[in-house]
Amino acid sequence: MxxxxxxxxxxxxxxxxxxxxxxxxxxxxxxxxxxxxxxxxxxxxxxxxxxxxxxxxxxxxxxxxxxxxxxxxxxxxxxxxxxxxxxxxxxxxxxxxxxxxxxxxxxxxxxxxxxxxxxxxxxxxxxxxxMPEARPAAQPEPEVASEVQVRRALAERQLHAFYQPKFNLVTGGVEGVEVLARWQHPSGLVLSPSVFMPALERFGLLDEWLYTKMDQALAVQEQARRQGVSVNMAFNLHAGQLASRTLTANVKQLLARHGAVGHGVTFEITESGLLETSTVSLESLVHLRMMGCRLSIDDFGAGFSSMQRLCQLPFNEIKLDAEFVRTLEEEPRCLAVIASTLALGHTLGMSVVIEGIETTAQHRKLLELGCTLGQGYWYARPMSGPDLLCWLKHPQALR
CATH class of the missing domain: 3.40.50.2300 (Response regulator)
Known part of the structure; x- marks a missing residue:
């Protein structure tokens, strides 16, 4: 042994x-x-x-x-x-x-x-x-970037869209990708969002990054279409951004620039940010749906307003928080939550995406529960645009 x-x-x-x-x-x-x-x-x-x-x-x-x-x-x-x-x-x-x-x-x-x-x-x-493996000494990742650093990163296009596929648990087919953020730092490191997202939010740069990220991702989507592959791009949207009166006009302009259509785009809004929704925010949600975009309530079950918001707001997708899958094998109550969410989604006519699938055992159990859509390292890790285009041709290449 x-x-x-x-x-x-x-x-x-x-x-x-x-x-x-x-x-x-x-x-x-x-x-x-x-x-x-x-x-x-x-x-x-x-x-x-x-x-x-x-x-x-x-x-x-x-x-x-x-x-x-x-x-x-x-x-x-x-x-x-x-x-x-x-x-x-x-x-x-x-x-x-x-x-x-x-x-x-x-x-x-x-x-x-x-x-x-x-x-x-x-x-x-x-x-x-x-446990982390022993690695050669490298330049330490900064705790949180400064305003000057993130403005320079945006201006010099150091912030890049990365892509993590959503998949059909039954067929293994690609159902879309979530568009994430990475900082390709001049030091050679690829920095996680925890380094720069707080600064983007604090200094009012979330909109600039959203439109930059959409421009990058829709260009990749356009290349995928030329390969004969249709892939939905899902963007994380901060609830506060819904209050912008220029949001839907800018989204429409970006779609037109890349010959994209609304139903090829999903906006994921974290549940915890939806405690208070203004009339302008509600108007933005309605207009996005009218354009054909899908709306997903993200990290479902991690906040306290889930049921109320599902009734009030025009979402058509639920993304169940990864914590329920992470403790699936040790926690019987998680099975009940997942099964109930699937039933709720079915009743409301909403698709349900299960986040955080990392093991074959989790995948097997979720299939038994009737889950059909998922996302997680078991299927694919986040990847760059060129890697995604290669992966769409050969989905097993980067597994």
Whole structure:
């Protein structure tokens, strides 16, 4: 059996069960295993030996319990990931899993006692797969770009559209692409939106980037048409941009420039941004639909106004938040949410796109639930325009 180069902390107050778990981990080939009988002892141990990759936590114990321990290490970087091992009721374990996610820790799984070796190994291997590989030193990515930097990036066309396909879960066919943003920095790095999107929003540059991105993407769509492929382009639209009285006119102009039609474009608006919708915003939504554009309510289920907004606004697509898929295998309630959303979409005449599909097991389960449209790394990662055009000819090339 191959070894697992991981540092593990076992937090369990029952001496026999703790010894059993330590023995199982050693049999699995874990590099280093530490043990503690309560949270306070575990914190002192971490102070002495340094960070661990995984903490395997019981929750209910005398002294500092596992819940408080997780809260204490959540912001300190002392633990990389958490596995829960507890006999507490399922609803309490669910709440702790949510707490783990909110603290920014990776949640690997929830195991019943006594622990099953093969299942534990599977969870630990998942942690290994997600751990960053050692890489040569590179220029660090700036935390957030300045106004001067993003204005220069826009002016010098350093911001580029990237594309992640949406697919039919049944046939594997391409249903469209979501148009994302990347910064091809002069340093040679490709920077993520977290570096520059806050600055674009803060300094009123979202519209300029939207139209630049649309111009790039519609040019790629035009090239795809010449290859005999029709592909819908989906653009993320900040809810505040709907209040612009020039939005629909600019969209119409861009479509005309590239010989595109409205039904070849989707606008995805995040649900959390739709808490208050002005008459101008509603007018923009109506005009976009009148032009033939599709409207998608993005990250559905992550906000608090879903049902009301579905009734009030002219959306014709729901994109279910990726969190429901991410915990699909460990959380039975997620199955109910997905099934209910599919039924809701069917009743309202809206298509439902499932975000965040990363594994074959998730894909298989979603098919069983009746899902037909999805998006995620299991199918394709975001890619540049030239790569997308190549991929549309040979969809397996970049899988």
């Amino acid at each position: 191959s070894s697992l180069p991981l540092r593990i902390l076992v937090l369990e107050d029952h001496a026999f069960q703790r010894a059993y778990v330590v023995r199982v981990l050693e049999q699995l080939g874990c590099a280093t295993v530490y043990e503690a009988a309560d949270g306070a002892q575990a914190l002192a141990l971490l102070e002495a030996v340094g960070p661990v990759d995984v903490a395997l936590c019981d929750l209910q114990m005398e002294g500092m319990d596992g819940v408080e321990f997780i809260q204490r290490v959540g912001t300190g970087g002392q633990v990389g990931a958490i596995i829960i091992s507890s006999s507490l009721p399922a609803d309490l374990r669910r709440a702790v899993r949510q707490m783990v996610s909110l603290l920014g820790l990776e949640f690997l799984g929830d195991m019943e006692k006594p622990l099953h070796g093969p299942k534990l190994r599977q969870l630990l291997e998942k942690r290994l797969q997600r």
